[in-house]
Amino acid sequence: MAPQRFHEQFDQIQRSMPDVPLAMGPDDSAEFLYEKGVVLARDGEEARLVEDTVRTHFTAAPDLSADHVRRASPETNRTGITRIQVGDPSAGDRGGDLAVAHALRALREPEGRAGRRLISRNHVVSIAVNACPGDEPVPAPFSQGTNPVPAEDAHDPETAVGVLVIDTGLTHDYRADPLLAHVTGDGQVRETDGDGVLQQYVGHGTFIAGLVAAVAPNTDITVRNTLNDAGAILESDFGHKLFESVDQHGWPDIISLSAGSSNGRVDGLLGVDAFMRELRARGTLLVAAAGNNSSATPFWPAAYAGLSDDWADCVLSVGALRSDGEFGACFSNHGAWVRAYAPGERLTSALTGFASPVPYVYQHSTYDACRFGFQYACTCQYPRHTGLLSETRESTGGKADQVMFEGYAHWSGTSFAAPVAAGLVAAHMSARKERDPRTACRQLLSANTEYAEVRGAHVPALRPPTWRPVPVRPAVPA
Incomplete structure (x- = not known):
């Protein structure tokens, strides 16, 4: 099953x-x-x-x-x-x-x-989105580097674009990766359990910071550990934490947010309404993940981008492309409220630093076929592993697959498409010497000539110049 x-x-x-x-x-x-x-x-x-x-x-x-x-x-x-x-x-x-x-x-x-x-x-x-992650991380060889590959732009403290990542905290040894030299912020509250095993979602914020830094090196990235507890928080607390983040660090040029919830409505989350209204009055651009439900149901706060032209100016909602960049990833949300799509399947970034290897035990078993009905070797089914929380634990004696992380990982989700798009906006700001992130976002979208196919629709595809597409394999036989 x-x-x-x-x-x-x-x-x-x-x-x-x-x-x-x-x-x-x-x-x-x-x-x-x-x-x-x-x-x-x-x-x-x-x-x-x-x-x-x-x-x-x-x-x-x-x-x-x-x-x-x-x-x-x-x-x-x-x-x-x-x-x-x-x-x-x-x-x-x-x-x-x-x-x-x-x-x-x-x-x-x-x-x-x-x-x-x-x-x-x-x-x-x-951050799991409908409590279901796109997938779990897979160890990636250091020799293969990151994907996207770091751009060659230099970091200039005088002109660097400010990016605030609201997510899990940074792993303790993140600075061992030179790519994260200009990243600051909160540490992960608890990285491992009593046996020294990496906990679920640890490294999520570090991975995102690495993606932004790779696409846009001329950025000053701050990571807040707002979502440490299994990547979840109550809506009533989340709005307050968002205000805390900008109160502590000031309103940045760009906020990268890879979290949210659907609510069965088309008018947003009541608990973040005050924050979103203040955001609209500021110059900050919110780049938000569209969610991993494979659904057209609005996912908030990303779906604010589809409420009206006023909201579209200050929110960029981002869905995920599969590894070849030609079609939507199986898990990605979609619909008119998703303004753009970026690579979000099997990206490579830093999960931890490189101080020492750390074990991770998989929590979810893979499926025999894509749980959303797609016909390629998606992250639902490949690479195969048995997870600790899955129903198959009864037939496996409670044993789950364990891997070792030594720095880099492959990981999938709209969680990672969003920071790729945030990095592209930041890179555009640096290249054009544009100080207004909302103007830069409009310019980036209007100048874009690349498209992908998502559910039969041709949608704007934001592909970083240094991103390397990975050919799609046929579905894995069960």
């Missing part, structure tokens, strides 16, 4: 957030994760309206209880969002939360002032 990655990742994320009971929604199709027993509303009058409306609705319903309806957080969060408890978080199973569903239904009519949304689930924002 093919491993059910979402359910495997659900357990992994729940262990990393033991004090936050989670549910999956909107049903077992698992479009997103969210906090059980809690909804979000804007502070002040709207929060009071939500609380009163839900309490009245629950009081009139024989199968619901209004006893748990109360404010769950003070009105002090800079995001302007309040958590309201509407049910017992210990009730029910992980397949959904009836209390939250009924609370949302209570505010459905009317939707609010001029269609303004008043209530939301508290979604889990994750």
Whole structure:
């Protein structure tokens, strides 16, 4: 049986957030994760309206209880969002939360002032994207170098483009790679477990920083460790952490973000709304991963790029091309809200430094065939390995494949297509001496003459000059 990655990742994320009971929604199709027993509303009058409306609705319903309806957080969060408890978080199973569903239904009519949304689930924002990574990293020989190959531009502190990467932290020995000489930021909170084995997603932020630095050497890259816990954080906390990042480092030229969530709606995440509105008022460009769900469902905050021309000017949403650069990768999200695609399959960058080899145990087993129905040797099925969390553990005696990382890795996901595109914008700024990243992004897209095919549509393809395409192999026989 093919491993059910979402359910495997659900357990992994729940262990990393033991004090936050989670549910999956909107049903077992698992479009997103969210906090059980809690909804979000804007502070002040709207929060009071939500609380009163839900309490009245629950009081009139024989199968619901209004006893748990109360404010769950003070009105002090800079995001302007309040958590309201509407049910017992210990009730029910992980397949959904009836209390939250009924609370949302209570505010459905009317939707609010001029269609303004008043209530939301508290979604889990994750670098895994729908809790399912594009794949897990594979060791890459040092002799083959990185892909993209580092460009030859020189680093100039006076003109370097500022790039803020909001992700996992940097591995402790990242400076052993000369490519990362101009990278600063937070360290990974915990790299290995008690047995010295590299934990899942460790190196994600380091890998991304290496991609930006390779495509655009004239950059000053700062990495924040906002997403250390299995690459996941609650929406209500994420908005606050985004503000913390820019408060600490200032608003950069470019933010590279490889995280998000779908929410079953087309108007964004309530918990990051305040940050996104301030971003729009600034000059910063947000380059955001489109997600690895192989879906056209909007994925936030990348999908802000498709809301209106105002948002398109300040958000570049990026999908992933497969290793030959000619078609979309099997896992990549797609749709009109994805503005461009960049290489995102089997890229090569630094996972750790080179101080000493470190073991990694695979968490997910590969599939017998592409889980999204594609007919090439994609990362769903190749290279083959058995993972610790997968359902196959019963037939393998709980054993999983282990590898050693000594610096570089191959890794796939829109997580990595986004920083490639961010690097291209930064490189364009340096080459054209353009100080406005949004102007540079418009110029880059309008001058682009390369296209790829994604789901039958011809889409803008941003391929770095130093990126080396890898021929696509036929599907691996089961």
